[in-house]
Amino acid sequence: MVVRTRRLSDWLRTETGSAALLVAVTIAALIWANLPSDSYAELWHTEVGLSFGAHGVDMSLQHWINDGLMVLFFFVIGLEVRQEFSVGSLRDRRRAMVPLVAGVSGVVVPAVIYLLIAGRDAADGWGVVVGTDTAFLLGALAILGPRLSNQLRVFLLTLTVVDDFLAVSIIGVVYSDDLDVVALLIAVAGLVGLWLLSRTTVWRSAPYVTLVVVVWAATLASGVHPSLAGMAAGLLVPAAATERDHVESAKALFRDYWQSPEAGVARTARSGLARSISVNQRLHDVLRAPVSLFVVPVFALANAGIALGGGVLTDALASTITWGVVAGLVLGKFLGISLGAWLAVRAGLGRLPEGVGRGSLLGGSALAGIGFTVSLLIVGLAFTDTTQAAEATVGVLIAMVCAAALGWLIFTRARVKWGETTADLPITLEPPVDPEVDHVRGPVDAPLTVVEFMDFECPFCAKTTGMWNDVHAHFGDEVRYIVRHLPIYEYHPHAYLAALAAEAAGKQGRFWEMHDLLFANQAELSSEHLVGYAEQLDLDVSRFVLDLESSELAGRISDDERSAEASGARGTPTFFLNGRRHRGPHDARTVIAALEENRDAQSAARRRS
Numbered sequence: 001m002v003v004r005t006r007r008l009s010d011w012l013r014t015e016t017g018s019a020a021l022l023v024a025v026t027i028a029a030l031i032w033a034n035l036p037s038d039s040y041a042e043l044w045h046t047e048v049g050l051s052f053g054a055h056g057v058d059m060s061l062q063h064w065i066n067d068g069l070m071v072l073f074f075f076v077i078g079l080e081v082r083q084e085f086s087v088g089s090l091r092d093r094r095r096a097m098v099p100l101v102a103g104v105s106g107v108v109v110p111a112v113i114y115l116l117i118a119g120r121d122a123a124d125g126w127g128v129v130v131g132t133d134t135a136f137l138l139g140a141l142a143i144l145g146p147r148l149s150n151q152l153r154v155f156l157l158t159l160t161v162v163d164d165f166l167a168v169s170i171i172g173v174v175y176s177d178d179l180d181v182v183a184l185l186i187a188v189a190g191l192v193g194l195w196l197l198s199r200t201t202v203w204r205s206a207p208y209v210t211l212v213v214v215v216w217a218a219t220l221a222s223g224v225h226p227s228l229a230g231m232a233a234g235l236l237v238p239a240a241a242t243e244r245d246h247v248e249s250a251k252a253l254f255r256d257y258w259q260s261p262e263a264g265v266a267r268t269a270r271s272g273l274a275r276s277i278s279v280n281q282r283l284h285d286v287l288r289a290p291v292s293l294f295v296v297p298v299f300a301l302a303n304a305g306i307a308l309g310g311g312v313l314t315d316a317l318a319s320t321i322t323w324g325v326v327a328g329l330v331l332g333k334f335l336g337i338s339l340g341a342w343l344a345v346r347a348g349l350g351r352l353p354e355g356v357g358r359g360s361l362l363g364g365s366a367l368a369g370i371g372f373t374v375s376l377l378i379v380g381l382a383f384t385d386t387t388q389a390a391e392a393t394v395g396v397l398i399a400m401v402c403a404a405a406l407g408w409l410i411f412t413r414a415r416v417k418w419g420e421t422t423a424d425l426p427i428t429l430e431p432p433v434d435p436e437v438d439h440v441r442g443p444v445d446a447p448l449t450v451v452e453f454m455d456f457e458c459p460f461c462a463k464t465t466g467m468w469n470d471v472h473a474h475f476g477d478e479v480r481y482i483v484r485h486l487p488i489y490e491y492h493p494h495a496y497l498a499a500l501a502a503e504a505a506g507k508q509g510r511f512w513e514m515h516d517l518l519f520a521n522q523a524e525l526s527s528e529h530l531v532g533y534a535e536q537l538d539l540d541v542s543r544f545v546l547d548l549e550s551s552e553l554a555g556r557i558s559d560d561e562r563s564a565e566a567s568g569a570r571g572t573p574t575f576f577l578n579g580r581r582h583r584g585p586h587d588a589r590t591v592i593a594a595l596e597e598n599r600d601a602q603s604a605a606r607r608r609s
Helices: 003-011 013-034 037-044 061-087 091-130 134-144 150-174 179-199 206-222 224-234 246-259 263-275 279-303 311-319 319-348 360-369 372-383 384-414 467-478 494-505 512-520 528-536 539-548 551-567 587-609
Strands: 047-052 054-061 439-441 448-454 481-484 574-576
Touching: 003 013, 013 134, 013 279, 013 372, 037 061, 054 061, 061 150, 061 206, 061 279, 091 150, 091 224, 091 279, 091 372, 091 384, 134 263, 134 360, 134 372, 134 384, 150 224, 150 360, 150 372, 179 206, 179 224, 206 224, 246 263, 246 360, 263 494, 263 587, 279 372, 279 494, 311 384, 319 360, 319 384, 360 384, 372 384, 372 574, 439 512, 448 467, 448 551, 448 587, 467 587, 481 551, 494 512, 494 528, 494 539, 494 551, 512 528, 528 539, 574 587
Parallel strands: 448 481
Antiparallel strands: 047 054, 439 481, 448 574
């Protein structure tokens, strides 16, 4: 029973599971709202008050969810946007421009289509069609899209970051009430405080959380919709790539705890571990699961229930509001995103991710028509008339089904007619390991193979982290280790020369000794240092220096770089386990588990044959 519960919990945390949960909750809300009793409406309209002395807030339970809990949802979006700008896809202009343009056009075109259809009857409802539900989008992609679609997923995630940012800005600016200037100034002061914190060395999350709560409360009182506060606060929480020296410091603190397991030492070790990860990443990791498994489902339960009796459904199907929402989301998102991406590529602003063909782009654009969360939130803000709100909500639900169906049809055609079976980088090692060419550590005929594309200045490559040592200690002669060069020229200026040095040492039968020496001295890889390492290894230094300039060794590194390109390796370290690219963490325990699973599969295959 415990195992089944854990498996269900793990499945719900996947994109497919979270989307299935939202579908189930939406159906439950519709069934509940159409029961003979009025319990659905009565519950969500129950007044709940919170007071502090003479001050207090009284709102319905539905408003507490929409204006309170959902702030966490938008805060997480803000964190994700900041991550993308600091260390993700939006940091690289060439990679960011296509989804940026597609995201903007994917907001503008749906709004225009809605206004053309329903502008005379309910012009304020145009905001309903501007947002995309990221959770539903990714869940639908996992179910309906290509079997391997990681590159398309990254593209759509980047696009929805832009989409969500614009949607939340629209909510905050267009759908806000009369402003309380004093409360608004307090909210602004809180945001300034967050910005100042981000400029300091403060790494604990408590000061950030405190200011976020202040900003939320002040924004709620100011009349500006709190979603904008959540997004703005998330944008101001700093994100940064993990640095190797911080990881080394944390490792030393955990060694202290291993040697002296006391409460004070454990507290210091926990602090050191937290300090090695940015506040943004820590808060995102803590909030991601509660938001996807609790906040968004509760929001759906409180907002998706529509009483369809009494001719409500019939009226909705005849309403321009309903079909304005459906056309805006389904047709508008499809046309806006696909045309925006096409125009950006044709204008030379960037290019589509590798492995993403036209069918994958069109299918992903169709799935973006699933608005749901943001759409339902704006329905409650844009329509004061309950009949119009019901019509718009019916439109959101119809659009969700239509967008998923359109995406499925496009992905099916792309697979059958255009041969687009994947939307990802290659996952198979090309060319396969050749002991006559590759540098092999361990028995050349070992049944398990680990190939690492590495860079001698990479702070997280296997030799630096010690991962390979643990893997070898576990498997012994059952595993062999091969390295191929992938110098990252943009960030590691000495990596190419170090790779040449390793190959030059290899010409004298000392590749692995030089490999280990270079990783042990990553901060000292100049020409002078390399010659010194050759002397330390008793190499023929004159021959070594000549080989550093040979076209043969330069060609060898170029061959490895072409192998990386053909195999889908785009950074270091990238690992291939028995010829297939490894995804996820590359710590020793994870790699060992993956290799054991591979070994078990090999044994089962031999038994069947």
